[in-house]
Structures are given as structure tokens and as C-alpha cells.
Amino acid sequence: MLLELRAEAETxxxxxxxxxxxxxxxxxxxxxxxxxxxxxxxxVAFRLAEAASRPPPAVAANLADxxxxxxCEYIERVRARGPYLNVIPSERYAxxxxxxxVQDGYGHLDRRETSVVVEHxxxxxxxxxxxxxxxxxxxxxxxxxxxxxxxxxxxxxYYVNNAGRQVATLAWAYEQFDETALPDPxxxxxxxxxxxxxxxxxxFLEEGPEAAVxxxxxxxxxxxxxxxxxxxxxxxxxxxxxxxxxxxxxxxLDRLPAPFDEFVRETRFMRDxxxxxxxxxxxxxxxxxxxxxxxxxDLPGIEKNLVFLRSDGTSLYTTRDLAHHEWKLDRFDxxxxxxxxxxxxxxxxxRATLDLLGHDTDRLDTIHFSWVNLPEGGMSTREGTGxxxxxxxxxxxxxxxxxxxxxxxxxxxxxxxxxxDIDRIARQVGIGAVRYDIVARQPRKVITFExxxxxDFEAQSAPYVQYIHARASGILAEAGATPAPGAVDTTTLxxxxxxxxxxxxxxxxxxxxEAADGLEPHLIAxxxxxxxxxxxxxxxxxxxxxxxxxxxxxxxxxxxxxxxxIANxxxxxxxxxxxxx
RNA sequence: GGGCACGUAGCUCAGCCCGGACCAGAGCGUCGGACUUCUAAUCCGACGGUCGUGGGUUCAAAUCCCACCGUGCCCGCCA
Numbered sequence: 127m128l129l130e131l132r133a134e135a136e137t138x139x140x141x142x143x144x145x146x147x148x149x150x151x152x153x154x155x156x157x158x159x160x161x162x163x164x165x166x167x168x169x170v171a172f173r174l175a176e177a178a179s180r181p182p183p184a185v186a187a188n189l190a191d192x193x194x195x196x197x198c199e200y201i202e203r204v205r206a207r208g209p210y211l212n213v214i215p216s217e218r219y220a221x222x223x224x225x226x227x228v229q230d231g232y233g234h235l236d237r238r239e240t241s242v243v244v245e246h247x248x249x250x251x252x253x254x255x256x257x258x259x260x261x262x263x264x265x266x267x268x269x270x271x272x273x274x275x276x277x278x279x280x281x282x283x284y285y286v287n288n289a290g291r292q293v294a295t296l297a298w299a300y301e302q303f304d305e306t307a308l309p310d311p312x313x314x315x316x317x318x319x320x321x322x323x324x325x326x327x328x329x330f331l332e333e334g335p336e337a338a339v340x341x342x343x344x345x346x347x348x349x350x351x352x353x354x355x356x357x358x359x360x361x362x363x364x365x366x367x368x369x370x371x372x373x374x375x376x377x378x379l380d381r382l383p384a385p386f387d388e389f390v391r392e393t394r395f396m397r398d399x400x401x402x403x404x405x406x407x408x409x410x411x412x413x414x415x416x417x418x419x420x421x422x423x424d425l426p427g428i429e430k431n432l433v434f435l436r437s438d439g440t441s442l443y444t445t446r447d448l449a450h451h452e453w454k455l456d457r458f459d460x461x462x463x464x465x466x467x468x469x470x471x472x473x474x475x476x477r478a479t480l481d482l483l484g485h486d487t488d489r490l491d492t493i494h495f496s497w498v499n500l501p502e503g504g505m506s507t508r509e510g511t512g513x514x515x516x517x518x519x520x521x522x523x524x525x526x527x528x529x530x531x532x533x534x535x536x537x538x539x540x541x542x543x544x545x546x547d548i549d550r551i552a553r554q555v556g557i558g559a560v561r562y563d564i565v566a567r568q569p570r571k572v573i574t575f576e577x578x579x580x581x582d583f584e585a586q587s588a589p590y591v592q593y594i595h596a597r598a599s600g601i602l603a604e605a606g607a608t609p610a611p612g613a614v615d616t617t618t619l620x621x622x623x624x625x626x627x628x629x630x631x632x633x634x635x636x637x638x639x640e641a642a643d644g645l646e647p648h649l650i651a652x653x654x655x656x657x658x659x660x661x662x663x664x665x666x667x668x669x670x671x672x673x674x675x676x677x678x679x680x681x682x683x684x685x686x687x688x689x690x691x692i693a694n695x696x697x698x699x700x701x702x703x704x705x706x707x
Numbered sequence: 708g709g710g711c712a713c714g715u716a717g718c719u720c721a722g723c724c725c726g727g728a729c730c731a732g733a734g735c736g737u738c739g740g741a742c743u744u745c746u747a748a749u750c751c752g753a754c755g756g757u758c759g760u761g762g763g764u765u766c767a768a769a770u771c772c773c774a775c776c777g778u779g780c781c782c783g784c785c786a
Contacts (some may be wrong), residue, residue: 152725159728163727169727172766182727182766210728248785290786408760412716420784429710429782436784442786467780496712537746555748567720568728570712572779579719579735586720586734601745652721655733662749671745685745707725707748 127223127487127632128165129235129639131200135166135213140202142192164179164212165219171209179320182209185627191519197655223632227687228475228611233634233694234275235642241279243454244270246464247384248285251372252290253315253321255379256512257575258505259466261495264564264700266464268647269493271698273462276642281387281458285450288368289392290443294349296320321507323387328508347438354440356397371407378516381701395449401441404449404483408434411482425478434477444472445656448479455485460646462491467570470494473539495569495644501576512577519557525581526556526589530707547706550611556581558588565699566651576621588701591654591692594661596707601670603705605682614680623660623667627684630660631691638698647699654695661688 137151144152148170157580158167171186172199178185186206193204193211202216206422215476217371247265249259267282274280287293302321308326311318326512331339352360379386405421413423419437452463465473481487497504505512530551534543543551563580567573583589602608621626634653641649670681693703 154725154727156725156727166729166771172727176766206730287786292786344715417727418784422784433784438784440784442784447786467712469781471781472786474711494712494780499779533746533748536742568713571711571720574719576719583734583748587748590734593746593748597746597749605746618735626714648721652733655721659733665745666750668746707746 127200127219127226128636129211129220131632132166132636133214134201135168135204136197138168138193138195138198139168139189139211141194141474142189143170145192146212148178155257158212158271160626162207163213163625165215165632166213168211169209170214171206171211178481185209186211194562217616219620219632220628221611223628224616224683224687225611227356227631227634227691228608228683230690232690233638233698234410235277235635235638237562238600240279240460241281241458242273242460242462243281243283243458244273244462244464245283245285245454246270247379248287249375250287250290250507251368251375252292252296252324253371253507254315255318255375255491255515256505256507257515257518258512259500260515260518260560260614261564261569261573262464262466263379263382264495264561265569265647267384267700268380268565268650269462269464269645271700272641272647272650273639275638275694275698278460278642283388283609284386284465286368286389286391287330287443288364289348289353289396292352293364293368294329294346295327296324297349297364297367298346299330301322301363302342302637312514315374315376316514320371320374321502323367325510350440351438353393354396361393365703373661379692381519382561383584384700385438390450392443392450395446395453399503400453401446404452404524405435405441405445407483408479410474412483414561423479423482425482428475428478430471430475431482431589432479444476446485447476450481450484450522451476451490452485455480456487460489460491462493464493464495466493467496491645493569496673498573501574511682518560518580521577522556522560522581523552526583527552528557529693551704554704555583555589557706558592558701559583561590561699561701562591562651566645568648571693586655589707591658591696592701592704593707594658594665595689595692595696595703596705598685599705601684601685601706602689604671607684609679609686610683611683614683616680617675618677618680619684621690623664624681624684627664627688629654630657631687632693634695650695650698654692654699657692657695658685664688684695
């Protein structure tokens, strides 16, 4: 509802500025501090003061007088307070907020008729997903969801690298080594099974006898060339190992869950000729250079040449990724990619090259996140250092379960949780805590992984937010029927706590819009925390079930609206909203 | 060496893009309080900060610009 009110405020303010002969290019609309009873404010008066040769408060007072609220549905009035203009909402604003927020889809913005593909994770299928990578699916999935809420047609893609050196090495190692020479797998899952061959293989290439290594390198090269030439045998050899590994990785990602609409395989762009086509076009550009037997691009503003064809005539990952991106731009209006910070240069080169090929790169967005490190250093699949995501999720659920059981005794609510409930809550809370911990921070910040911090179940965590959903659910279940929003008198909601909660509910769609515009899902996490504080304030101050009839009805509607709001906000973050905890 | 990021309470972060009522907000930790009352994974209070450093722009700077310092990532015919 804040979005509608803001639209009214913008129109009204523009008119008022016009009437007084001020420029209306910067309205200075902002969120007022919590202790001001306005829902929106403007600081334009500061900027107008000099030209008007009057102090800001005087300008603000004039603007407040000139603001015509006659046509406004949601604005009661606009008043000056010092140099600021404060927008005071009407009772209709409260009514419309409640009516809007009890709808299941609350927070979904109007459809935009714009398609966007969100590519995320795309980890090399060489072994289990480790925590160092975990930011990618969690941030990526949240970005996809927030765009869906904002009205875009979204597809989630995982780009499978099944053509590079890494997977050729895996395929070779899988054929080369006997299982008896390998350690037992850490889990009974194909990715844990296969990664043993991969690690054995990379160690062999680094430390094995020279002649044997040369032979192995030749074999790996031949697999790569086979793929390049569309050789079915080479493709099958790689597929056996890659697809098995990928299935194990998908199983782990499903636990988050991080669903995908499509797994796009790199080889697709080799087999359909589009990579050759890109190479042919690149050779004809002014920036193409042939140096040291390899075709390269000397890109403007980029210090490093981009090799797009090796001296042996084979393509590189980036070459295929160019074809992949042309494919995406051809099918979608926008393409968002979530990548690690180590891919920064590559992403810049990709963008510059697509630009060179005549594409509108404004349709492209890249979000970079920094690594999750261990206190002792980085994580690596190849070296086998790091914490597997499976282990983190298991431990999270285990600790959450211990927490539920410990709280069982002191439980005030006599609703006897069943074994199945305990299981459900442990899963919702445990995995939710991991996701929240990651999605709540700006992707650029480096994270050092520590068990206690990642699995903190207190304030500023998923359970803190989930708890208010459970509380709201409890009240509504106890009450039985929830009154229709049209049948309640919002004027009975008079306390600060009620008004603050209402204000937070009304803000949700505006938060979605802001998070979607900037591709910043952490804004939603911040919002859920502030929302939870507002709800807890209400919960403390305002009894619902024991309130006088009129008040009770209004508060029940408010609780119902709060519940949908927080459920949907959590939904954006991919975090479950438990009915009981 | 070059490029790109990050630097806010003891610790972990939000605020920075779009400068204004923030002479800075949370959480954790520490200390003290609140369960016969809709779930205490909650709430209330106290203590705690030269917003890395120095300059600049502005009526106004945590926020914009410059320099410097520290940290991370990248600088492969790997991905």
C-alpha cells in the first residue's frame, strides 16, 4: 500500500512545487525516522531554500499549504515539521493495507511482461557442493524469487560445465583408477563417490611419474578434442562421470531447496555449431588479433587479452559461454548471473565481447559474491579442504532438533508436539538458519565460516523471524474464524504498536520493488527482522483473544495480515514459515 | 606491480548506490530485570563507537570525490 501512497505523494508534491514555481526534478522522498508518525517524508525544502531566499522550514510550510489532498485516497494531509514535509496517511490507508495483506499473494507486484533468466551456482560437476559455494544457490534463488514477486517471468538455470579440462580429467580418472585404490566415500552419494577419482587424478597429474603424466595429459587432450569435434564416444565418456556427479550435487541443492527450471549443458553450444559461429564472427571484428598461434581479443578498457581460440584450434570455456549468453539474450529480455568474485575479470570480458558482437549489454546483470572461507583458509573441491554443504545442513538440523527437544519441557503451550512436528521444525529452523545467515548479508562481504555463528538460533536469525509466524499462527488457530477485513473497524487500532505493525505490513511491496530493482535480496532479510520487532512489540502490548469484541476483530485481522506478510517475505528468501515451533 | 572489491561498538552485521530529523542502528558477548496472562527461539534496561587515516566538495558527509593504509579476489591457450 505504501507504493500507492507514494505515487499519490509524488503527484501531489510535483503539483505543489509547480504551483509555487519550484523545479520538481528532485522530490526528496524518503522514509521518516520511527518516532515520526508519518509514513513518508520529503526533504525538498532544503534544496529549494537558496533559490527561494527563504529558510527551509518556511519553504516546507508553504509546500504543505500548497499540497492538495482532495484527490488523494491514502493521504490524509501533509504537514511541515521543521524543514521536512511529513505525509500523514488516511484511515483508508489502514483499511486498504489490511485488505491487501490478507490476500495470499500479498507482496506480488503487477506482471511486467518481461522475462528474465537467473543463472546461478553452475558449479563444476567434479564433486560435492561445499560451503564455500553455498552463497551462490542461496543468493541466486532469493534473487530469482524476488524478481518473481516483482512481476517478472523468471527461469532459474544451472549452466553445466561438461566440456572443460576439469571434467575431462574427471572422465579420464574415472576410467583410469580402480576403486580398490581409493578411500571409502564420505557419503553414499554419487558425487562423493566420483570426487575420489577426481582427487586421485589431479594428485597423479601433479605428482605422478613423468612419462605416465604425459600419457595421461594426452588422453585428457584427446577427450577435449573429441568433445570439440562432436565425437559421440568422447561425449559419452564424459557424461557418465559428469551426470552422476551432477545428480549427487542436485540432491544436496534440493535440500535447501534450490530448484532449477533447466540444466543447460555446455556441450550443447559445441554440438549445435553456435560456438564455431561465435568464433567466426569474432575473427572478423576489429579487436581480433592473432598472436602466438592463438586467436585473441584486445578489448577496450580491459588490460588482459581474451583468448577465444587455442593454438590447437579448440574453444575455451569463455568461448562457449559467449554462445551460451547469446542464446540467453535471444530467449529472455534480461539475464542475471550470480558468480563468485574470482570470475570478475571473466565477466567483464564477456560483457565487453557481447557488446562488440552488437548485443545490448544493459540487459545483462552480474552479481558477485565473495568467498566463504574457513578460519584456516579457503575451501577447494580438488584439494578436499572445506566443509561439505551436506554436513552443514545435517549439523544445522541436528542442532535445531536438540533445541526443540530442550524447549519441550519449558513449553507453555499445551499442544504436545508429535515426533513428526519435531522433525519438521528441526528441518525448517535448521536449514532456515543457514539460508538466513547467508542471505542477510551483502554478497560482497567476505564470510569466515564458523559453526557457532552460522547456527545461531537467536535474534537476527531465521528462527527469530519464523517464531513470529508461529505466534501469529497460534493466535489465529485459537481464534477460529478470522473476520473479513471489510468487517473490521480499523479506528479501534489506536496504539503505537498497532500502527507501527500496520506501517510495516504496508511497506512490504515497496521493499520487494527496491530489492528487485537493485537485485539485493538482503534488503528482504533486513525487512523481516524489522518486521519481527514490530510484531513482537504488538504481541507484548496488545492482547488479541481477550480484547473487547470490536478490538478483538480488528486485531485478529491485523494478525492475519501480519502472518501473510511474514510468510511471503520468508518465501522470497526460501525459508519455511512454521505454524508452530 | 596493475585491476576490482571490502574496512562502521570486543565480535558479527545493517545504514552508503538515491547526502538531510542517524551529533550512527541491530544482534552476540557482559551486567541487571520480566514466564499463574494469545508459544521466554521472546521482551525491557545498562555498558560499549575518532563510521580505517588524511584532505576536498556542500547549507549539510558513515553516505559523494581524491590520496594513503590494511585485507580479500583476479591478472592461465584452467574453469
